[in-house]
Amino acid sequence: MAQGMKTRRRKTDRQKMIKRLDDLFRQIILRRDKYLCQYALVSRGDLRVGGEVHHVFSRRHLNTRWDLVNGITLTRGHGIWRNGPHSDPELFREFLIAKWFRSEQKYQHLMARAYTKAHFKTGDLKAVELFLLSQLPLVDRRED
Secondary structure, eight states: OOOOOOOOOOHHHHHHHHHHHHHHHHHHHHTTTTBBBBHHHHHHHOOOOOHHHHHHHSSOOOHHHGGGGGGEEEIIIIISSOOOTTTTHHHHHIIIIIIIISHHHHHHHHHHHHHHHOOOOOHHHHHHHHHHHHHHHHHOOOOO
């Protein structure tokens, strides 16, 4: 091996499962939201295609990482630049409470769950996977 080159470590089964769960979560949220940016739709009635799935509370919070209430579809612009969670977190929080959750109490409940420490064992991750797989056919049948 050439000097200075790093070897890549193989992903563990746990890392692979977490990646699968993240992919399932993304698929479900996009399909649930019909691939439309919810910020543009709910706040202004614009029908903008959004391909970015944003977590209300960061993915690092395992208790809510794959909770479907914790996901929202945004355009790249709303996700990063304009009035989005990263450009103006407080404005985005106000949008979430007023328009998305429609209640401070629902937002606070999700936040309390997010900030509760959790460790998921392999069996827990498999249970999450089964739940997410069960939700896939349901999101396509929902009529909003």
